Amino acid sequence: MIQVFLRAYSSLLFLDSVYVGGLLFAMTFLNYSVAISGVVAIVSAMLFAQLINVRDEYLLRGFYIYNSLLAGMGIGYMFTPTPLSLFFVAILSVLTFLISFMFNRIMGTYGIPILSLPFAIVTIFSYLASLKYSALFSSLIQKNMIFDIDLPLVISSLLKSFGTIFFLPNNIAGIIIMLILLYHSRMMFMVAIIGFYFGIAIHSLFIGSIEQALYDVYAFNYIITAMALCGVFLLPTLRNFAISMIAVIIVVIIADAMSVFFNYYAITVFTIPFNLTVSVFIFMLYLVGYKGFNYFPQHTPEESLSHYLSNIFRFASNKIKIGLPFSGSWNVYQAFNGEWTHKGVWKYAYDFVIKKEGSTFANDGYYLEDYYCYGESILSPASGYVVACRHDLEDNPIGKVDKVNNWGNYIIIKTDAGIFIEISHLLQYSLNVSTGDYININSVIAKCGNSGYSPQPHLHIQVQKFGVIGSETLSFYFSEYMKNDEIIFNELPLLGEDIKSLIVNQHFVEKLSFALDEKYSYDILKDDHLIGEFSIQVKMNDFGEFYFEDNKLNKLFFYTNVNQFYFYKYDGKEISYLKNIFKIVPKLPLITAKVQYDDYIPAHLLYGNLKKVFIQFIASFNQDVYVKKYRYSLENYHVKSEFGEVNFDTYKKGFKNIEFENIKLMRKDDVQL
Numbered sequence: 001m002i003q004v005f006l007r008a009y010s011s012l013l014f015l016d017s018v019y020v021g022g023l024l025f026a027m028t029f030l031n032y033s034v035a036i037s038g039v040v041a042i043v044s045a046m047l048f049a050q051l052i053n054v055r056d057e058y059l060l061r062g063f064y065i066y067n068s069l070l071a072g073m074g075i076g077y078m079f080t081p082t083p084l085s086l087f088f089v090a091i092l093s094v095l096t097f098l099i100s101f102m103f104n105r106i107m108g109t110y111g112i113p114i115l116s117l118p119f120a121i122v123t124i125f126s127y128l129a130s131l132k133y134s135a136l137f138s139s140l141i142q143k144n145m146i147f148d149i150d151l152p153l154v155i156s157s158l159l160k161s162f163g164t165i166f167f168l169p170n171n172i173a174g175i176i177i178m179l180i181l182l183y184h185s186r187m188m189f190m191v192a193i194i195g196f197y198f199g200i201a202i203h204s205l206f207i208g209s210i211e212q213a214l215y216d217v218y219a220f221n222y223i224i225t226a227m228a229l230c231g232v233f234l235l236p237t238l239r240n241f242a243i244s245m246i247a248v249i250i251v252v253i254i255a256d257a258m259s260v261f262f263n264y265y266a267i268t269v270f271t272i273p274f275n276l277t278v279s280v281f282i283f284m285l286y287l288v289g290y291k292g293f294n295y296f297p298q299h300t301p302e303e304s305l306s307h308y309l310s311n312i313f314r315f316a317s318n319k320i321k322i323g324l325p326f327s328g329s330w331n332v333y334q335a336f337n338g339e340w341t342h343k344g345v346w347k348y349a350y351d352f353v354i355k356k357e358g359s360t361f362a363n364d365g366y367y368l369e370d371y372y373c374y375g376e377s378i379l380s381p382a383s384g385y386v387v388a389c390r391h392d393l394e395d396n397p398i399g400k401v402d403k404v405n406n407w408g409n410y411i412i413i414k415t416d417a418g419i420f421i422e423i424s425h426l427l428q429y430s431l432n433v434s435t436g437d438y439i440n441i442n443s444v445i446a447k448c449g450n451s452g453y454s455p456q457p458h459l460h461i462q463v464q465k466f467g468v469i470g471s472e473t474l475s476f477y478f479s480e481y482m483k484n485d486e487i488i489f490n491e492l493p494l495l496g497e498d499i500k501s502l503i504v505n506q507h508f509v510e511k512l513s514f515a516l517d518e519k520y521s522y523d524i525l526k527d528d529h530l531i532g533e534f535s536i537q538v539k540m541n542d543f544g545e546f547y548f549e550d551n552k553l554n555k556l557f558f559y560t561n562v563n564q565f566y567f568y569k570y571d572g573k574e575i576s577y578l579k580n581i582f583k584i585v586p587k588l589p590l591i592t593a594k595v596q597y598d599d600y601i602p603a604h605l606l607y608g609n610l611k612k613v614f615i616q617f618i619a620s621f622n623q624d625v626y627v628k629k630y631r632y633s634l635e636n637y638h639v640k641s642e643f644g645e646v647n648f649d650t651y652k653k654g655f656k657n658i659e660f661e662n663i664k665l666m667r668k669d670d671v672q673l
Helices: 002-011 018-030 032-051 066-078 083-108 117-130 153-164 171-184 186-207 210-214 220-232 238-265 272-287 301-315 506-511 577-584 609-619
Strands: 329-334 349-353 377-379 384-390 410-415 420-424 444-447 459-464 477-483 486-491 498-500 519-526 529-540 546-550 555-560 564-571 587-589 595-602 627-634 638-641 644-648 655-660 663-667
Touching: 002 018, 002 032, 002 066, 018 032, 018 171, 032 066, 032 083, 066 083, 066 117, 083 117, 117 272, 153 171, 153 186, 153 210, 153 220, 171 186, 186 210, 186 220, 186 238, 186 301, 186 609, 220 238, 220 272, 220 301, 238 272, 301 564, 301 595, 301 609, 301 627, 546 577, 555 577, 564 577, 577 638, 577 644, 577 655, 577 663, 587 595, 587 627
Parallel strands: 486 595
Antiparallel strands: 329 349, 329 498, 349 459, 377 444, 384 410, 410 420, 420 459, 477 486, 477 498, 519 529, 519 663, 529 546, 546 555, 555 564, 564 587, 595 627, 627 638, 638 644, 644 655, 655 663
8 A cells, every 4th residue: 555655746747657756745845734735635534445345456556546646735834733623634534535436437527627626615615615624723834845946936946846735835846856857747847837936927917027927826737737738647748738738828817817706715726726727628539539638647747658659650540441242352443542443421432343464354345254353252351240231132233333322231230349331232132141240351242243233233331320221431541461572561552453351371370379377488699609598478467458568567468359469568678688679570460371461660769868868859759750660571471571580490489599780589488478
């Protein structure tokens, strides 16, 4: 539970670190009353959580505890520790904990974080209640620090605003907090400073005095608002930076308006301007489907941006992707915004035919059977449920079309990802599935025909908004296809191009089907001289993610889908063999044909710390600089790139030999369990 205790402190800076929490906890003793009351608040909330059997995983990251910590420190800022005041802290920390749980359930439905709203509400009520509790007034204290240093107002106001986040309006506290931010996140450090001085500048315009604006005790709201909307809840991009600055302006106005009202009752505004503004922004952006959300927050904004950009460039996570609906080689007959029928709201569609020697048919093409694609198997491009289908319409003779039933025989699949795929012009009575059936990707579902508005046999495929025939189409991409001897990922073929689907080698699949706790050992050779041993073990985390872990606890996460094996995250030291393996073979198509393909490698795997920091900063403005494209070649269980090469054994699972620079990792024994 020590981790829960310390993470509550680091959560106040949007960080998740036990070490940062320990440093911040020590810092609170600049005002022993704040420190003691904070400890009592956390312990009280944790004991109450144990009393009502709250699961440990709810508490582990300090998520439900930090509001209680804030409430305790807020009361400790006003009252010196006495048995009565600490009892008051304990009860209110429990109330804050309960409200945090309730607000999270209610607000989470709409994608709104609870932020520090429970603390603000409880502390306001506690201050109002204390006005009637005369016994508490004997413990009312002056809010002096143990010690401080004198600095110019323009600097001191920034530092004290940082310190005020922990109820420590103190230059030393501010310096400690800023150094923590600078070490963990240069982006957050920069955004916090700019947000503060931008808020001060706007406030001074309104009130006509920059000095008065610098003395504003609520200016810390500018800092946490800027950090929240450019790095924490939203990705640290130029667009989100602009959004965060607009939010800071709104915070200035709300803080002034609320202070006029709250001063009447001698209570402070606390973080209410921050909470209201950030909640409104996040709710609005959530409703409009804003794409700049930090959906998968990492430890820092830099890591979040890295995760986002890696997914964008490597896996096209911002695109709708589907598989090919056929096997073998087919030709693009009509693409998006096609020459004949792919127009208007139905412009996002593809037509395919089979061509041989430049023609789609044999003989004179008078009969349906003359056409190479007629009667060919149609495969499901994704796994999902059949939501609508039809296959009773006759196939048109060549030269005639059905203008009444434009789509002809068709099938609509709702994929596991929730998108709708429609395939049409199917052969009469060729469907082998029915509405409500669940189908797997690459399973045969029908035959290619010539029903509907179709001048010759072809396959039509589209992604659409709804699961009804004739729905508006959506832009999409094919997850992978082969063109000549090259595999193309997450792109669209051009009109007239011949493309092929990947033929998966099940033997290769078995080689990369790693089981939990399997261990692979290698001899390390440097310039062909044995220098040590390297081993990796297959493990799984609480989220069901599989990864390799070496003896230095570096982790390399991997995943296998229908057509490929790939690494997607490295978590470990700057120099490790696992990191090199990621670069050598980041993605591996599960085929044995001789092919080439490209993949993108993120900056944090390519550069040292200093250059990586610079690249991460620039990537906020120009995302293209963060990743670099490299060419890989695959042939007969052998992968090669400029980073090195990997060989696979004909009979054994896993990697046989791994070579890079002057290092060779040579498999030394069978799999260990």
